[in-house]
Amino acid sequence: DGGITQSPKYLFRKEGQNVTLSCEQNLNHDAMYWYRQDPGQGLRLIYYSQIVNDFQKGDIAEGYSVSREKKESFPLTVTSAQKNPTAFYLCASSIERPLNTEAFFGQGTRLTVV
Amino acid sequence: AQKVTQAQTEISVVEKEDVTLDCVYETRDTTYYLFWYKQPPSGELVFLIRRNSFDEQNEISGRYSWNFQKSTSSFNFTITASQVVDSAVYFCALSEAQRGAQKLVFGQGTRLTINP
Numbered sequence: 001d002g003g004i005t006q007s008p009k010y011l012f013r014k015e016g017q018n019v020t021l022s023c024e025q026n027l028n029h030d031a032m033y034w035y036r037q038d039p040g041q042g043l044r045l046i047y048y049s050q051i052v053n054d055f056q057k058g059d060i061a062e063g064y065s066v067s068r069e070k071k072e073s074f075p076l077t078v079t080s081a082q083k084n085p086t087a088f089y090l091c092a093s094s095i096e097r098p099l100n101t102e103a104f105f106g107q108g109t110r111l112t113v114v
Numbered sequence: 115a116q117k118v119t120q121a122q123t124e125i126s127v128v129e130k131e132d133v134t135l136d137c138v139y140e141t142r143d144t145t146y147y148l149f150w151y152k153q154p155p156s157g158e159l160v161f162l163i164r165r166n167s168f169d170e171q172n173e174i175s176g177r178y179s180w181n182f183q184k185s186t187s188s189f190n191f192t193i194t195a196s197q198v199v200d201s202a203v204y205f206c207a208l209s210e211a212q213r214g215a216q217k218l219v220f221g222q223g224t225r226l227t228i229n230p
Binding site: 004031033035040041042043044045048058088090092094096099100101102103104105106107108 | 120159160216222
């Protein structure tokens with residue numbers, strides 16, 4: 001079945017460590033996105049990529065990094081510079097045009113700093 | 115700056131009641147797109163409906179309907195004859211043509227509980 005796979009589902013990180021969240025899609029979508037969700041809040045855009053080997057900062061990119069070496073994959077690294085990384089992270093993908101197309105989401109990774 | 119506000123934090127109704135979720139948005143762009151997504155307990159967001167800023171016709175799709183009013187910057191979503199399976203968090207989202215790509219700005223979400 002086509003879809004977006006995020007792994008792991010739960011992730012625990014010690015303070016000062018970098019961690020990488022995986023996102024893979026087999027929908028043949030050009031565009032991929034990372035969002036962060038905090039309790040009682042909506043999703044906020046971290047990074048997005050419209051094409052392989054290119055990506056752009058979203059609204060809250062500080063403390064995060066990404067890569068897009070393959071069309072299917074868009075991993076997110078939460079670095080030690082992210083002051084409050086505990087959150088639910090959602091990856092999404094879409095076709096690039098038209099702009100009103102819907103995004104497809106993965107089931108998310110819940111990151112907890114211990 | 116773009117902003118989406120969902121003033122209703124939680125709504126609880128009895129099954130078969132109709133329920134309306136409110137959404138108010140702010141944008142300076144003349145071309146924009148509005149969406150409703152559902153987030154069940156499993157976590158992923160599921161697309162429900164969309165509306166373009168240049169198309170003000172309201173529509174019904176099965177038990178879902180939406181009321182888009184540009185004059186009040188509102189995009190309300192109604193579930194008719196609610197069912198227990200409708201229980202979830204619902205998000206209203208906005209994307210603007212000027213921002214490019216499909217970069218969504220989300221409201222805070224409304225937690226809907228349908229009681230049997």
